[in-house]
Amino acid sequence: MQLFKTLLNSCLTEIQAMKRLTSVIATGLALGLSFGAQAGTLEDVQKRGSVSCGVSTGLAGFSQKDENGTWSGLDVDVCRSVAAAVLGDASKVQYKPLTAKERFTALQSGEIDILSRNTTWTHTRDTSLGLNFAGVNYYDGQGFMVSKDLGVSSALDLDGAAVCIQAGTTTELNLADYFRANGITYNAITFDTSDQTRAGFESGRCDVLTSDQSQLYALRIGLKDPSSAMVLPEVISKEPLGPVVRQGDDQWFNIVKWSVYAMVEAEFMGINSANADQAKSQGNPGQQRLMGVDTDSGEKMGISNDWAYNIVKQVGNYGESFERNVGQGSPLKISRGLNAQWNKGGIMYSSPVR
Structure with a gap:
């Protein structure tokens, strides 16, 4: 009886091993087909x-x-x-x-x-x-653009500010990290496009607009009065x-x-x-x-x-x-x-x- 159990366990082990091997082969073939479908651009x-x-x-x-x-x-x-x-x-x-x-x-x-x-x-x-x-x-690197009338010279002065952000970007995470690390709060106002963030900033819906610095300079020249806004000195991230x-x-x-x-x-x-x-x-x-x-x-x-x-x-x-x-x-x-x-x-x- 003991010999029978030993043989049975051995057979089950081999069957499970074969199932795992079959699964690995199937996965490999699926990946190969997936990558192959992407090739040929x-x-x-x-x-x-x-x-x-x-x-x-x-x-x-x-x-x-x-x-x-x-x-x-x-x-x-x-x-x-x-x-x-x-x-x-x-x-x-x-x-x-x-x-x-x-x-x-x-x-x-x-x-x-x-x-x-x-x-x-x-x-x-x-x-x-x-x-x-x-x-x-x-x-590039993430920065902040504010109205000169706001009277701030540093991002550390933005405690409690309303911040315009473009959704689906690294900007959101970087902003949260920076404000949390410096013990200050903010109210995020998100938009789908950069033009919408600029419009929100210009209409006064937010106190500050944050994005990659290059984008801030591009958005500033689209304002009705570009000279009314300034980019603060802080760069809070690496943006290659x-x-x-x-x-x-x-x-x-x-x-x-x-x-x-x-x-x-x-x-x-x-x-x-x-x-x-x-x-x-x-x-x-x-x-x-x-x-x-x-x-x-x-x-x-x-x-x-x-x-x-x-x-x-x-x-x-x-x-x-x-x-x-x-x-x-x-x-x-x-x-x-x-x-x-x-x-x-x-x-x-x-x-x-x-």
């Missing part, structure tokens, strides 16, 4: 003849549409650089305006190929949403902003990542939209390699070897994009700061294109 883009890019509903300097329907901005230039790299034409972009709450769902569902919409790279977003951040195109793609398609991830890097590296090498042709024909070995001479850098990603040349020639290097969109050549007039090249006092840095 490059082929989809090439067949469609355009890049579908998620942008903001309108943020000066980053992604904004003018009266003629033309989009421009630092984030828009990322979309354009990808189109230049993949299709050889920076104009081949379909823009999809998205609110903060809509943006990740649109990317996860395949509605867009890339999200380039002042989006902060965080651990949670990078590890739990099925998404990959493909680099940083603007290093950059483009996002779906996980499971490494080829597309590489293309978007290196499209951002190409603009940064071109500035470092002294190549811009005006001298790209000269750099390609007469530049030093590093310049020529970046411009597609005697290299298979494009082939390794499944695109033309002159991918970076097309980006720089049609969109410009990172410095050109920064200056015309948010820098001294723009209404925002934001200084380079952290977004200067690594050898110019900033932290903007590209891995070598070689």
Whole structure:
């Protein structure tokens, strides 16, 4: 009898082991099919003849549409650089305006190929949403904008203030952490879009508007009287902003990542939209390699070897994009700061294109 029980227990153990193995195999196959379904973005883009890019509903300097329907901005230039790299034409972009709450769902569902919409790279977003951040195109930090009539000079003076916030952003959590850490209270008033937060601030519904500092400068110039508001000195968070793609398609991830890097590296090498042709024909070995001479850098990603040349020639290097969109050549007039090249006092840095 004891022998029978021993044999029975042994058989049951083996059956349970087989069930676990079957479950693991089924899960692996499901994941493989899931990732496989997400792969092939490059082929989809090439067949469609355009890049579908998620942008903001309108943020000066980053992604904004003018009266003629033309989009421009630092984030828009990322979309354009990808189109230049993949299709050889920076104009081949379909823009999809998205609110903060809509943006990740649109990317996860395949509605867009890339999200380039002042989006902060965080651990949670990078590890739990099925998404990959493909680099940083603007290093930012959260701040506060107040009316000068409020008579405050520091965020620590805002105890009990009504604060306008855009829903679905890291801003909400950062604000809660900062006020709790400093033992002060606030009343949150949330809106779906940045334009709504600006309207709420301007109408007096809140005492202060909080967001990434770059966004505060963009919203300030949209006020009826920009000089009536000021940005306080405190920066309460790190906000690395950059483009996002779906996980499971490494080829597309590489293309978007290196499209951002190409603009940064071109500035470092002294190549811009005006001298790209000269750099390609007469530049030093590093310049020529970046411009597609005697290299298979494009082939390794499944695109033309002159991918970076097309980006720089049609969109410009990172410095050109920064200056015309948010820098001294723009209404925002934001200084380079952290977004200067690594050898110019900033932290903007590209891995070598070689």
